[in-house]
Amino acid sequence: METAVLELHTGGSPSVVDLTADTADFVRGKGDGLLNVFVPHATAGVAIIEVGAGSDHDLLTALNDLLPTDNRWSHVHGSPGHGRDHVMPAFVAPSVALPVIDGVLQLGTWQSIVLVDLNIDNPERRVRLSFLAG
Amino acid sequence: METAVLELHTGGSPSVVDLTADTADFVRGKGDGLLNVFVPHATAGVAIIEVGAGSDHDLLTALNDLLPTDNRWSHVHGSPGHGRDHVMPAFVAPSVALPVIDGVLQLGTWQSIVLVDLNIDNPERRVRLSFLAG
Amino acid sequence: METAVLELHTGGSPSVVDLTADTADFVRGKGDGLLNVFVPHATAGVAIIEVGAGSDHDLLTALNDLLPTDNRWSHVHGSPGHGRDHVMPAFVAPSVALPVIDGVLQLGTWQSIVLVDLNIDNPERRVRLSFLAG
Numbered sequence A, B, C: 001m002e003t004a005v006l007e008l009h010t011g012g013s014p015s016v017v018d019l020t021a022d023t024a025d026f027v028r029g030k031g032d033g034l035l036n037v038f039v040p041h042a043t044a045g046v047a048i049i050e051v052g053a054g055s056d057h058d059l060l061t062a063l064n065d066l067l068p069t070d071n072r073w074s075h076v077h078g079s080p081g082h083g084r085d086h087v088m089p090a091f092v093a094p095s096v097a098l099p100v101i102d103g104v105l106q107l108g109t110w111q112s113i114v115l116v117d118l119n120i121d122n123p124e125r126r127v128r129l130s131f132l133a134g
Helices: A020-027 A055-066 A083-091 B020-027 B055-066 B083-091 C020-027 C055-066 C083-091
Strands: A002-009 A015-018 A033-038 A044-049 A095-101 A112-117 A124-133 B002-009 B015-018 B033-038 B044-049 B095-101 B112-117 B124-133 C002-009 C015-018 C033-038 C044-049 C095-101 C112-117 C124-133
Touching: A015 A055, A020 A033, A020 A112, A020 A124, A033 B124, A033 C095, A044 A055, A044 A083, A044 A095, A044 B083, A055 A083, A055 A112, A055 B055, A055 B083, A055 C055, A083 C044, A083 C055, A095 B033, A095 B095, A095 C095, A112 A124, A124 C033, B015 B055, B020 B033, B020 B112, B020 B124, B033 C124, B044 B055, B044 B083, B044 B095, B044 C083, B055 B083, B055 B112, B055 C055, B055 C083, B095 C033, B095 C095, B112 B124, C015 C055, C020 C033, C020 C112, C020 C124, C044 C055, C044 C083, C044 C095, C055 C083, C055 C112, C112 C124
Parallel strands: none
Antiparallel strands: A002 A124, A015 A112, A033 A095, A033 A124, A044 A112, B002 B124, B015 B112, B033 B095, B033 B124, B044 B112, C002 C124, C015 C112, C033 C095, C033 C124, C044 C112
16 A cells, blocks of 8 residues: 655635645556545545535535534534534545546546545644555 | 446436446455445435435435525536535545455445435436455 | 454444444554445444544534434334434445554544444444455
């Protein structure tokens, strides 16, 4: 297994960060296999969606509806409503796998791999890419 | 890695399509390993649920509640409310992996692998099956 | 592929069960690769969240909001509202993969692997761990 860690700075607001280019670079030349994208943080997830046409914003809106930043959460610390950030990875998991053929991610035309990060208290993020050849 | 693409016609309404039989056929005779089911579309996902007792309909109802087909979405094109179709893959991911032993999917008795497709504007769908032996 | 099954007793209320220690034991000494955690039940899922600070309770609350235990569900059997338990795995999938390096799960500091089980009618649960070396 070949593995590497991306270091990201996500800033102070909920964000959707496109990882596609870095991920495509990682698998280039590696042949066939499965790529795993894993986020080792308890308040972030990985999704595969279209970006650039508003869906990243729409996703944050849907997450606000599902997991409001109010005082309903038992897990209380940090910014108001931060407890919801800890629930998000149950819905937007911190792990996803993609098939790779001849060093190329088999994404559809409109798919991008994104980090979904609601946490505004910790802008330093890591993403682990792992390739298992087959 | 052995890989193949299923071609599906999902029709003009939100749908849950059972992929279990085709997937079981694909892994038959392949020994032990992990199977990845990946949908290369930005408005579809893959789930593992029971089908045939109403849960496929219940899932579409729950998705309607979470992601209504109204005008709240920034991503505007196609049928009314289509923007929500682009958010769904963040919740129902387009990728899932299953263990395979001696060429048999290790699904539970009541589990089926399904394509979840809200998009009514694109009925032609592809699903990539990839098997990594181990 | 090395694979094993954990046997769990989850009791008579919706529960979040920490699988991290058992999973860490399973991969110890196995080198580098991907671990797949798969639940062969149609009313349970696997998540990676923080536990011990209230987020497990918060997750069950969020699931109650998204999937209420009322009579809206087509799939009717068992305890009142049990139909929602069959929808949950579309959102909290029964499968997740994690990178393993030198026999150690590459979880973040605050991440735990948990079984999410809403079903109060079937307390006997199995979880399959599968390791693919690479």
